[in-house]
Amino acid sequence: MKNMKKNINLMLVITVVISTSFVSNLSAQTVENNQDERQELIIETYLKNGAWNHHFLSKEWDQWINLALQQDSTIAYLWQQKALPYWKQKKYQLAIECYENAVKYDRKEWLSRLGFLKCIFAKDYEGALIDLTNYSAEFGLKYEQDHPLDFYKGLCFLQLNQFQKACDIFKEIVENQEKKHGADWVHYLERYYYAIANYELNNYELANSELDKVLKEYNNFSDAQYYKALCLNYLGEKDDAKIIMEIGKLNFEKGYTINEDSNKYEDYPYQITWQWASSLNMIN
Numbered sequence: 001m002k003n004m005k006k007n008i009n010l011m012l013v014i015t016v017v018i019s020t021s022f023v024s025n026l027s028a029q030t031v032e033n034n035q036d037e038r039q040e041l042i043i044e045t046y047l048k049n050g051a052w053n054h055h056f057l058s059k060e061w062d063q064w065i066n067l068a069l070q071q072d073s074t075i076a077y078l079w080q081q082k083a084l085p086y087w088k089q090k091k092y093q094l095a096i097e098c099y100e101n102a103v104k105y106d107r108k109e110w111l112s113r114l115g116f117l118k119c120i121f122a123k124d125y126e127g128a129l130i131d132l133t134n135y136s137a138e139f140g141l142k143y144e145q146d147h148p149l150d151f152y153k154g155l156c157f158l159q160l161n162q163f164q165k166a167c168d169i170f171k172e173i174v175e176n177q178e179k180k181h182g183a184d185w186v187h188y189l190e191r192y193y194y195a196i197a198n199y200e201l202n203n204y205e206l207a208n209s210e211l212d213k214v215l216k217e218y219n220n221f222s223d224a225q226y227y228k229a230l231c232l233n234y235l236g237e238k239d240d241a242k243i244i245m246e247i248g249k250l251n252f253e254k255g256y257t258i259n260e261d262s263n264k265y266e267d268y269p270y271q272i273t274w275q276w277a278s279s280l281n282m283i284n
Contacts, residue, residue: 003131009104010130011234012031016036017266018123020031025222026147033044038072039041039072039075041069042071042072042075042078043068043075043078046064046065046067046068046071046078046188047064047065047077047078047081049066050064050065050067050068051064051065051081051088055088056084056085056088057085057088061085062082064082064169065078065082066082069207073101074105075105076101076102076103076104076105076106076109076110077106077147079098079099079101079102079103079105080098080102080110080113081101082098083095083096083099083102084097086098087121087265088116088265090121092121092122092124095117095121095122096122097119097186099113099114099117100114102114103154105198107138107230108138108139110136111131111134111138111139112131112132112135112139112142112144112149114131114133115128115129115130115131115132115144115149115152116128116132116144116145116152117149118121118263119132119155119156119270120152120155120266121153121262121263121266123159125155125156125159126148126156126160128153128156129153129157131147132153133150133153135149136149136195138151145260145261145262146187147182147187147190148173148188149175150169150172151169151170151173152195153169154166154169154193154197155168155193155268156174157169158193158196158197158200158269159269161200163197163200163201163271165202166193166197166200167194167197167201170190170191170193170197172189172191172192172198173194174186174194177190183213184217186213188214188217188218189258189260190219191210191213191214191217192210192211192214192221192270193269193270194210194223195207195208195211195214195227196223196227197211197269198210199227199230199231202234204231204234204235205231205235207227207231208228208231208232208235211224211227211228211231212228217257220250220251220254220256221254221257222248222249222251222257222272222276223248223252223254223257223258223270223271223272224248225244225245225247225251225254226245226248226272226275226276227243227270227281228244228248229245229248229279229282229283230282232244233282233284234282238283239282240282242280243280245279245280245282245283246280248272248276248279249276252272252276257272258270258271265284
């Protein structure tokens with residue numbers, strides 16, 4: 001009889017615990033759903049029906065987003081949208097501060113993007129490497145602007161004059177693409193930077209060979225022609241170097257250069273712009 005009472009009491013305790021846990025989980029789920037709905041309403045009200053009715057460079061864009069952030073400053077997307085004009089206006093410190101808030105509230109969504117923006121826009125190569133490396137360690141493979149995150153790590157190493165590290169990264173990217181899909185699959189810009197890394201390491205024959213492959217895909221690419229001319233010069237083929245350099249300058253004047261989306265706002269590493277004025281003086 002005593003054992004039966006003990007068993008009944010134990011079953012009652014277990015039932016209460018399970019019920020309490022179920023109610024608690026249900027309550028938490030309800031709160032989460034309500035929070036999601038509230039945040040969606042804020043985005044609907046202040047972005048879709050507010051900021052997005054104005055150009056992102058207008059004062060109204062920022063005013064609407066500030067009103068939204070007053071309602072809920074934990075919405076990562078609001079911080080990302082607030083940062084958008086700052087990147088275009090080259091107000092990088094403000095842009096990064098906003099993006100760090102976006103990362104704080106949605107790390108997986110925005111951390112790699114922050115690394116990309118630090119690399120291409122803010123030119124904060126050490127900071128970009130930290131963000132890109134952390135993202136890869138925490139979340140794995142991701143692409144930004146059609147390139148793997150390692151592509152931007154390679155650019156950072158190039159800009160920090162760590163040429164062997166850059167070369168190793170771009171070589172792996174190029175070889176992996178060739179192995180999986182064939183040589184024609186490799187993005188011209190990934191091969192271009194592999195050639196640049198070899199140029200910086202004085203591997204002129206290999207750099208020239210890779211630039212020929214780049215020019216096969218993008219035959220008017222003035223930046224590749226500039227570096228091909230320099231390689232030929234170092235290889236002693238000075239007459240051909242001058243011819244290629246002159247052709248490259250003409251193609252630059254026609255607008256044939258790096259054509260990434262972000263290139264409208266920022267020059268990319270090793271993009272040749274003002275250097276064309278003295279390009280022929282490089283051949284000696």
